[in-house]
Amino acid sequence: MARALLNVPAKAKRGDIIEIKTLMSHPMETGFRTGADGKLVPRDIIKSFVCTYNGEVVFSADLFPAISANPFIAFTTVATESGTMIFSWTDDKGQTQVQTAPISVE
Numbered sequence: 838m839a840r841a842l843l844n845v846p847a848k849a850k851r852g853d854i855i856e857i858k859t860l861m862s863h864p865m866e867t868g869f870r871t872g873a874d875g876k877l878v879p880r881d882i883i884k885s886f887v888c889t890y891n892g893e894v895v896f897s898a899d900l901f902p903a904i905s906a907n908p909f910i911a912f913t914t915v916a917t918e919s920g921t922m923i924f925s926w927t928d929d930k931g932q933t934q935v936q937t938a939p940i941s942v943e
Contacts, residue, residue: 839863843924845938849916857888857896858911861926861934865906885927886910890940891920916942 839862849855861883868880882904888896895914919942927933 839934841924841926841934841936843936843938845922845940846916847939848941848943851916851918851942853916854913855916855940856911856913857922858909859886859888859924860907860909861886862907863926863928865904865908867902869902879929881929883908883926883928885925887925888912889923889925890914891918895922916940918942 841862842860844858846855863883864881865883866878866881868877870878872878880902882902883900885900886896886898886908887894896912898910900908920940922938922940923935924937925933925935
């Protein structure tokens, strides 16, 4: 897969609602386009996204062919304790990209 950009606040107060933003660079092939040889190019899209916060899933999404290339996903969660957020994207080829971001809760 390609590169991912994350926007996670470094610090938050306990109980604050925080906004998380992610942008995944991915070539995204719909499976409807034909290649130079006239055959359909196999579909290869990001099919799932999961975010965990200290081991608990706080956001997940199943993505479908209508998703844009380089999908931008934004969501909110409540800052409960210091720890790590783990972001995971999986595509049709079964490749998974994982990135982490620490968060400090006061």
